[in-house]
Amino acid sequence: MDISEWSxxxxxxxxxxxxLTMSGYTPKAIKANEFFLKEGEVCGHIGYVIKGLLRSYFxxxxxxxxxxxxxxxxxxxxxMDSFNNQTPSKEYIKAIEDSELSVVSYERQMEIYKLxxxxxQICKDLSDIKIxxxxxxxxxxxxxxxxERYQRFCKEYPQLLQRVNLGYIASYIGVDNATLSRIRKx
Amino acid sequence: MDISEWSxxxxxxxxxxxxLTMSGYTPKAIKANEFFLKEGEVCGHIGYVIKGLLRSYFxxxxxxxxxxxxxxxxxxxxxMDSFNNQTPSKEYIKAIEDSELSVVSYERQMEIYKLxxxxxQICKDLSDIKIxxxxxxxxxxxxxxxxERYQRFCKEYPQLLQRVNLGYIASYIGVDNATLSRIRKx
DNA sequence: ACCATCTTTTGACAAAAGTCAAAATCGGTT
DNA sequence: AACCGATTTTGACTTTTGTCAAAAGATGGT
Numbered sequence: 001m002d003i004s005e006w007s008x009x010x011x012x013x014x015x016x017x018x019x020l021t022m023s024g025y026t027p028k029a030i031k032a033n034e035f036f037l038k039e040g041e042v043c044g045h046i047g048y049v050i051k052g053l054l055r056s057y058f059x060x061x062x063x064x065x066x067x068x069x070x071x072x073x074x075x076x077x078x079x080m081d082s083f084n085n086q087t088p089s090k091e092y093i094k095a096i097e098d099s100e101l102s103v104v105s106y107e108r109q110m111e112i113y114k115l116x117x118x119x120x121q122i123c124k125d126l127s128d129i130k131i132x133x134x135x136x137x138x139x140x141x142x143x144x145x146x147x148e149r150y151q152r153f154c155k156e157y158p159q160l161l162q163r164v165n166l167g168y169i170a171s172y173i174g175v176d177n178a179t180l181s182r183i184r185k186x
Numbered sequence: 187m188d189i190s191e192w193s194x195x196x197x198x199x200x201x202x203x204x205x206l207t208m209s210g211y212t213p214k215a216i217k218a219n220e221f222f223l224k225e226g227e228v229c230g231h232i233g234y235v236i237k238g239l240l241r242s243y244f245x246x247x248x249x250x251x252x253x254x255x256x257x258x259x260x261x262x263x264x265x266m267d268s269f270n271n272q273t274p275s276k277e278y279i280k281a282i283e284d285s286e287l288s289v290v291s292y293e294r295q296m297e298i299y300k301l302x303x304x305x306x307q308i309c310k311d312l313s314d315i316k317i318x319x320x321x322x323x324x325x326x327x328x329x330x331x332x333x334e335r336y337q338r339f340c341k342e343y344p345q346l347l348q349r350v351n352l353g354y355i356a357s358y359i360g361v362d363n364a365t366l367s368r369i370r371k372x
Numbered sequence: 373a374c375c376a377t378c379t380t381t382t383g384a385c386a387a388a389a390g391t392c393a394a395a396a397t398c399g400g401t402t
Numbered sequence: 403a404a405c406c407g408a409t410t411t412t413g414a415c416t417t418t419t420g421t422c423a424a425a426a427g428a429t430g431g432t
Binding site: 182 | 411
């Protein structure tokens with residue numbers, strides 16, 4: 001199962017549980033280049049991307065911006081370490097395009113866990129999906145060349161290719177900017 | 187929090203809950219080069235490593251063995267995808283040294299989830315730890331050279347350095363065997 | 373102690389990827 | 403249409419890493 005196959009329908013929530021879940025969520029618009037979360041802040045919300053595109057990134061020792069994830073429509077935005085442990089975030093999350101989110105606060109989400117037991121399972125499934133994604137990503141670094149990683153990226157995220165700067169893709173797949181440019185002309 | 191700081195003591199289980207948890211676990215000895223899990227098998231057990239050392243690996247397109255993880259004393263062994271979804275494993279898990287494990291079956295672990303509610307939290311915490319580990323690993327591929335990845339490996343897992351083949355480390359950090367050998371002479 | 377096997381090192385070379393700077397291109401604004 | 407800044411491409415070059423094969427070293431079994 002990957003995130004594209006995931007749906008809340010699986011969990012057979014009662015009407016009331018669905019109500020409780022939905023009631024915690026509020027819409028939030030975010031313009032291109034605005035932040036959903038900054039380094040050092042504690043991630044206080046989960047966001048669901050209804051429309052638009054965001055990305056997360058951090059700065060390495062040499063102050064290069066390293067993109068860690070893209071969040072297009074249908075994604076849940078969450079800085080795992082920061083949200084789960086309510087500790088300061090090590091990364092920024094910033095909108096690439098004007099976006100519309102649906103957000104829920106940490107406190108409200110905690111209540112939902114208590115009121116709707118199925119959320120424990122939902123949460124576990126989402127963690128498992130995340131882990132599966134990351135395993136695949138690690139594998140690509142262990143076994144693929146830069147060119148192959150780029151090809152895989154194109155295959156997996158064709159919808160991102162036209163929408164994000166190449167530099168973001170370059171750092172995402174762990175390749176220098178100029179090298180990616182050369183890879184692209186075959 | 188990483189796995190070395192994790193302990194079941196955190197969860198204030200009652201004597202009875204602890205009893206129920208422990209009762210599911212049985213000791214299992216495994217000799218060097220024997221398998222804990224083979225590719226294609228469904229992972230039916232979680233293992234806790236009391237003594238010894240194991241590793242997980244798979245074969246890439248060119249039939250290279252790629253090491254994905256090491257499991258020294260104190261680790262939980264679990265093939266996430268296979269155990270969680272009860273699907274055939276894509277990787278092998280094999281003992282590097284004669285090892286002693288404490289194992290619990292999938293069925294028994296599912297019962298424990300029901301009988302000891304705190305296990306939901308335990309499970310979530312362990313997932314979070316796993317995710318944090320993987321984030322760090324991904325970051326190392328995105329930002330570090332082969333030499334730096336080797337240095338980080340040495341710093342993080344000094345106890346493994348003397349105990350595993352260099353070839354295992356090489357594929358773990360995504361470097362050719364011969365290259366790692368050269369890195370090591372500075 | 374000896375052999376067979378596996379692991380690690382080394383050499384010579386090729387290919388891949390990084391660096392730095394300049395040029396070209398693209399986007400949005402006035 | 404001209405301009406500014408950001409992004410992308412390109413050139414010339416260096417460094418890193420991979421490949422292949424052979425040699426050296428280590429290990430375990432008998």
